[in-house]
Amino acid sequence: GGGTPDAPPAPKKLRFALIPKSLDIPVFDYARIGGERAAAALGVEVIYRGPDRADELRQKEVLESFITQKVDGIAISVSNASFLTPTIDRAVEAGIPVVTWDSDAPASKRLAFYGVDDYKSGIVMGEETARMLNGKGTVAFITSLGANNLARRLEGAREALAKHPGITILETYDIKEDSVRTGEIIATGTNRYPNLGAWISVGGWPVFSANALAPVPPTTKFVSFDTVPSAITLLRAGKVQVLLGQKYFGWGEEPIKLLHGIINGRKPANPIIDSGVDVVTAATVDAYEAAWKVMVAGGK
Amino acid sequence: MKKVWQVREVSTLMILVLEVAFFTWYLWPSDGGHPFLNVGNALLILKYSSIYGIAAIGAAIVIITGGIDLSSGAVIGLTSVVTGYFFVQAEWSLTASAVMGLMVGLSAGLASSWLIVGMRLPPFIATLGVMGIWRGAGYIITEARFYDLSAKLPRNWTVAGVSIDWVPPLVMVTLAAIFQVLMKRFQWGRAIFAVGGNETAALFSGLRVGLVKTTAYVTAGLLAAISGVVLAVVQGQGKADLANGYELDIIASAVVGGTSLTGGRGSVAGAVLGALIFGVLRNALPQIPGATFYDRVIVGLAVIVIVVMDQVMVKRAS
Amino acid sequence: MKKVWQVREVSTLMILVLEVAFFTWYLWPSDGGHPFLNVGNALLILKYSSIYGIAAIGAAIVIITGGIDLSSGAVIGLTSVVTGYFFVQAEWSLTASAVMGLMVGLSAGLASSWLIVGMRLPPFIATLGVMGIWRGAGYIITEARFYDLSAKLPRNWTVAGVSIDWVPPLVMVTLAAIFQVLMKRFQWGRAIFAVGGNETAALFSGLRVGLVKTTAYVTAGLLAAISGVVLAVVQGQGKADLANGYELDIIASAVVGGTSLTGGRGSVAGAVLGALIFGVLRNALPQIPGATFYDRVIVGLAVIVIVVMDQVMVKRAS
Amino acid sequence: MTTAGLEFRDVAKAFGAVQALRGVSFTIAAGDAHACVGENGAGKSTLLKILAGIIRPDRGALSWAGERVHFSSPREALGHGIGMVYQEMLAFPNLSVTANIFAGREITGPWGRLDERAMRARTQELLTQLHVPVTPDTSMERVSTACAQLVQVARALAFDCRVLVLDEPTTSLTDAEVDHLFGVVGRLRQQGVTVLFVSHRLPEVYRLCDRITVLRDGQFVGTFERATTPSDDIVRAMVGREPPKRVPRVSSPVSTFAPAELRRTSPSSPALQVRGLSSRPAFEDVSFQVAPGEIVGMFGLVGSGRTEILETLFGLAVPDAGQVAVDGQAIHVRSARDAARAGLALVPENRQRQGLFFNLSLRHNLVLPLAAKQGVGVIRDAGEEAVARAQVESLAIKTPHLRVTPDALSGGNQQKIVAGKWLATTPKVLLLDEPTKGVDVGAKFEIHNLIRRQADAGMACLMVSSDLPEVLALADRILVMREGRLRGELPGAGATEEAVMRLATQEAGGTA
Ligand SMILES: Nc1ncnc2c1ncn2[C@@H]1O[C@H](COP(=O)(O)OP(=O)(O)OP(=O)(O)O)[C@@H](O)[C@H]1O
Ligand SMILES: Nc1ncnc2c1ncn2[C@@H]1O[C@H](COP(=O)(O)OP(=O)(O)OP(=O)(O)O)[C@@H](O)[C@H]1O
């Protein structure tokens, strides 16, 4: 609690804000854990806050609230770059260092970005799909309209697929940020297109449970974002062929370290720190899982 | 005796039939099997509609008393979390976990009715508060992660020889039948209608108005929790943000099914039919190629058209 | 004459004051400036609350007539899109674009009232339908992209010497004052209260009930659209999913501010105070370390506690 | 004298299968005071609502001052100077008395700015004229039923109407209040206002009106001159047969006011015993008792606290002090349910608000208190149908069948439903608050007989009524209230109107 007006004056801890796009996306919680670990190691405080569901206006409100509180640094996963750029600039001008993670605001004065470009991950998804389909077949997308990072991934995937004239994009389904609807859409879509070549889901909704993917026949490939444990199980079961993972723990860990360095006069040499994306397939799944276990245990 | 077409539920049923007929015609295939009109798809519609439909029974009961329940979505979400917690984390049996899940609904109903009956809060505010607290509890328990029930549930699961997919619709139909009878043929149901029709007169007539309301909110809470258990099993997941915002869809199902928000009028069978009307829309619209950007508009228009048609039919009948 | 503390709005104001006092105490800094109690933060609260507050004025008016408006969030979103479209795409002046944005609210109000007054739909259903259509229109126009107004708007923009950030609160306070007077001192406001108090009696008294309701929904639509313009201009963006789900927060602001969902009672000043009560919560809660997943629970509890306190105060006063 | 006034020509209206009006034609001379009478359900209110632009007739025409008029909304009728007081007493509970009186026609400045001061002053003036004991700023929900009725009258008087239509405006009023009302109406008549008056109290009709039109079953029977027609002829025209003999004093030989005799017929304790009951400020220190088989009338002016006493006895309000015993056993009821289980029943004063469920059928309305009292689980159609049908028959409720909702009934028939649903519970103690409000002469007689029969079977009955002749005709004993206190007790047999009124108004200087 903060209600200790008469506590003895301690040496002031640095306070960093870690802002996800929303609190209800499971993978962001790994970022919180990563951030808290880094903070403990560095002896700083981290406040993890964001809108409770994806809402860029509420995210901006949280960001502005941290600026008026004068925290010592902000690490944010930007839900809408152009929307938040002026505010990020204002923070930096007010002397609060800002780094972005997961989703960047490239035109802003943020001091660094840690993550991988959504557009690039989209291209990876498209290319992997095309490879599996041998350049011909049909594809359906799953997305949620409104979120910019998802739109960027979708763009990348479409671009990659466009290079293969044998591939037709049949549908782009909008699940409206409702994971129950994902299962319904996949079942309906399978019913409609029994010979579908591949599904590409630019978010992780279908791989959080085995049930959503149950209706998909073995002839249809499935490419999805996110490498949480349930997704790995699905991959091993052959329901999913390709998973794209990001550095979930790193999302929290690296920006906090960056901020701590910046405060202590160490600017990163290159503001864009490419975390790289993990492409998990049947071939790489064992190695990935081993690495994941280490990360969960708190190792590197 | 009333003629068949004068029964309120029949007009809702006719709308559902018209809707199905429309999509059957519109989605008629140029080749091969019909993508909309087949058993598999019907089962799909029934399965997903039951998540809304079961809770809509409770919503209708509460609305008939003259109240409203905004907490149903949160109860569904938290029930999935609690069921998931006990099933996955504490490794209880599915039945025992589901019973713990039902406690979520029971507690929500008791809390809402205590606030409404005891503290005299308006139902909108009381259930809005309960919605926040129950939804928040899900986040606290899961820390925004989730329980994966699907890994522990049997694959190709059958219950008494039928696929598990048939269970939610059967539960919905059974509950609808039970509550339709309770509401129409039992003193409890009549008391619900009386309280919603004229609360002062109900008090003057010697009805226990507070108790009647309490039973209504507790019933609604339990029914939403049953939806939550169904969801946890269908979705194979216990996650705090599941069914976010469903309270509006659930209330809309009840209203489309003929329940009046001013209280005193409505039907639980109608509410289930209303949920099916929305379920058919959710199923059929994605089958129309290129409709992604249009489906919100179409659902909006459909709601209006359906209720207008309903009004016309009811007026004709009387 | 009524004593000051018997005025309904005063009790809501006292709750707001208590809330601010609480957070001032709770967040008291061990060193340096107060993170909560400072001009910059107050401005922040005001700026964000005004998006809800302006629309809540309209919500209160509609609720006082005995109706409800679920379309306000969708109107805010579509207004930002339309304003953005004309300002960015069609390169109109900001004023002209804003006027086009207001047309969104006007059309929503006219559509809702036509459905409610002309077609006799329940307000819940009519505005739910309008909500779907108007929200969907935003997606169709933008194809799920957005208009970036901020790039074309001046940086560090001042209007008559004050920062643009002061404009939304000023607009909110001005509108609240105007509508408070209209509702309390003018025939139009009296008619709104009369229709909500007893619609049959209003009809028998020769009031043009349909017209009164139409003005209420149109006013609510226009006020939501003003929220949308403020959002588009101050935040610099036009996007279809903005203000998604805000209709419940807006209605809750009105209800916390003393407006009764059964109609006939309420206050637009109270609705604005209600929006500020929620705004303070949204601002202060993130400042409490380690409470991340407790936010919703706290907001839920706060709603209940606030309304209970309000009830107690009002009872004391009378 | 008979300049062209208001003319109804062949007006007909059907509600579904019910033919409410079957081609009614008659004329009211301008400046006349005209009464319209008939049994419950004869079509009076329907006719008046057509005049007020609320109901559209199926056929027929209206003309006013020789000119054919057609009102498609209340607004248009008001615009033509037709002011109406509705039987249903429609008020705005959320607004002040002033706002109620001026709703829809406020006194305004530019842009519709309300001139509160002028409206308040005019309201005060009207309230004084009618002797209504409320202030202009009182919230309407705090105004008692009878005062609310007078506020409705004030609403109609607040404007310069050319036709004043009054649909049973006096049902909760005592003669004292009626006097004030008629005084005001008389002044309006002198200014040339045409008055159309509906009431089941024939003496009032004779006092106010020059001509009387009788409707029966939606048909025009005739228009009679007051001066030349004895009231028996009117009653005969209304019922279409020989009238019941001048409503006789119904009293059983066993129960008269004589304590010794009572003790003999019921050696046990009184059925209802009230001692020192107080609920300030409505009433204070009220003590009385009612023996089994006895009918006690409670009379008092509007606002004297009678309704509050009944509601307190029935568990709807908590008393400050006092004891209540039923059959010699002290009871502490905290709800209507407790009271019903202790053997009490209350026929409430306001049928619309406290008595009827407009979303339920007549059958459900009629059996609800009985079922609640008995703790019925499953609804048994046949049994309930029988109970409901018995009430409909014994009270002569005019309805096509038992599946209609109460809004399809005329005001008087609605009142009978409320009485019937409590009579069906066969209570030990029956509390009645204005039980025959708006009920026609014949049916009133039936209800009196019914009450008397139940009393003879051992029920104790406490009846509040503002209709003094009714109290005198039915009560074995009369309790008189004034300003929240019991001021006296008179034997029913020998009491005169003058004696009762003297107790009810003494010291108060004749005004409330
Ligand atoms: N809305 C309605 N729907 C159906 N029937 C109606 C409706 N209103 C009135 N009626 C019927 O029309 C007939 C005339 O009713 P009306 O109210 O005019 O009677 P009334 O003469 O005013 O009786 P009362 O003295 O009891 O007020 C009655 O039989 C009544 O049942
Ligand atoms: N809800 C209320 N709040 C405040 N005062 C009330 C309320 N109800 C009644 N009163 C007042 O209490 C007094 C007694 O009212 P009550 O209704 O019991 O009188 P009554 O003798 O039955 O007269 P009436 O003929 O008006 O019913 C009146 O002065 C009335 O104005």
Ligand SMILES: [Mg+2]
């Ligand atoms: Mg009548």
Ligand SMILES: [Mg+2]
């Ligand atoms: Mg009374």
